[in-house]
Amino acid sequence: MGARGFLAGWAGAPAVTDLRGYYQDPAEYDLAHGAFPDLEFWAEACRRYQPRAVLELAVGTGRVAIPLARQGVAQGFTVTGIDITRAMLARAEEKLVQEPAEVQQNLTLAEGDMRCFSLGQRFDLVFIAFNSILHLVALGDRMGAFGSARDHLTPGGRFIVDVFTPSMLLLAQAQEPVSRLELDFYVEDASLGERLVRSSARRYDETTQTIRSRLFTERYRKGRRGEKRASDAEYHIYFPEELRLLLQSCGFRIEDVFGDHQWGPFQQGCPRMVFVAQAA
Numbered sequence: 001m002g003a004r005g006f007l008a009g010w011a012g013a014p015a016v017t018d019l020r021g022y023y024q025d026p027a028e029y030d031l032a033h034g035a036f037p038d039l040e041f042w043a044e045a046c047r048r049y050q051p052r053a054v055l056e057l058a059v060g061t062g063r064v065a066i067p068l069a070r071q072g073v074a075q076g077f078t079v080t081g082i083d084i085t086r087a088m089l090a091r092a093e094e095k096l097v098q099e100p101a102e103v104q105q106n107l108t109l110a111e112g113d114m115r116c117f118s119l120g121q122r123f124d125l126v127f128i129a130f131n132s133i134l135h136l137v138a139l140g141d142r143m144g145a146f147g148s149a150r151d152h153l154t155p156g157g158r159f160i161v162d163v164f165t166p167s168m169l170l171l172a173q174a175q176e177p178v179s180r181l182e183l184d185f186y187v188e189d190a191s192l193g194e195r196l197v198r199s200s201a202r203r204y205d206e207t208t209q210t211i212r213s214r215l216f217t218e219r220y221r222k223g224r225r226g227e228k229r230a231s232d233a234e235y236h237i238y239f240p241e242e243l244r245l246l247l248q249s250c251g252f253r254i255e256d257v258f259g260d261h262q263w264g265p266f267q268q269g270c271p272r273m274v275f276v277a278q279a280a
């Protein structure tokens with residue numbers, strides 16, 4: 001879309017391990033992603049698997065965990081969430097204090113790194129929602145996170161990961177000699193009079209299955225451009241058989257794979273890879 005050219009030769013840029021730039025504005029994150037349509041999927045997962053204790057890894061602003069904590073009050077399960085970004089957790093806390101006391105008591109938020117954590121408690125359902133596993137850029141990160149998740153499961157408990165199915169078209173575009181600047185999203189919150197526009201340019205490194213993105217965010221308040229910000233992000237792209245093998249090599253048995261948030265089959269053309277696994 002539109003402008004081209006400025007990222008030629010960027011493939012050698014250093015790895016992005018500091019996410020504070022990317023997640024520096026959690027209110028903006030909620031504006032951009034608050035309406036992602038996966039909440040009913042996670043609500044149904046808790047009805048279907050009947051957990052007593054739920055753990056969300058990379059809980060962020062509590063977009064999923066807070067509605068689950070409400071559901072847990074009625075259904076009888078507790079929710080715990082960990083995240084590495086303090087600002088995202090602070091936003092989750094701010095939202096949580098707006099909730100009734102019993103919901104507040106039902107959600108525990110903690111700073112933690114999903115690549116290596118020890119909470120001293122086991123859970124019947126551990127999950128990573130909304131592509132957060134993309135942040136596990138090194139093989140050791142992925143094995144650490146999946147291994148820690150397995151070590152926190154009760155016997156018979158489930159681990160669910162949800163990530164998009166890779167698009168060969170997008171990966172091919174991210175390998176063109178000169179990077180394009182693509183529009184990622186445009187969101188509007190009419191009640192706040194805010195608009196957010198995000199564009200990005202990406203390079204795909206097929207040797208590591210890593211996408212490096214430079215993201216440009218423009219925020220408009222009441223029609224006037226307020227801020228324009230650039231940040232960097234790095235993602236690991238997962239292929240289905242890789243995810244299957246990763247889970248198996250981390251001690252899981254795969255119970256089911258779904259292809260969307262409606263529990264549809266994992267089949268050609270489906271948008272998501274939702275793996276449901278149990279400790280082997």
Ligand SMILES: C[S@@+](CC[C@H](N)C(=O)[O-])C[C@H]1O[C@@H](n2cnc3c(N)ncnc32)[C@H](O)[C@@H]1O
Nearest residue numbers: 058059060063083084085088113114130132135
């Ligand atoms: C796409 S957001 C998802 C947030 C939330 N789960 C949701 O669905 O809205 C990704 C989150 O992963 C967190 N994150 C990235 N690497 C992490 C790590 N190693 N351990 C814990 N959280 C991490 C980021 O701070 C961010 O909050």
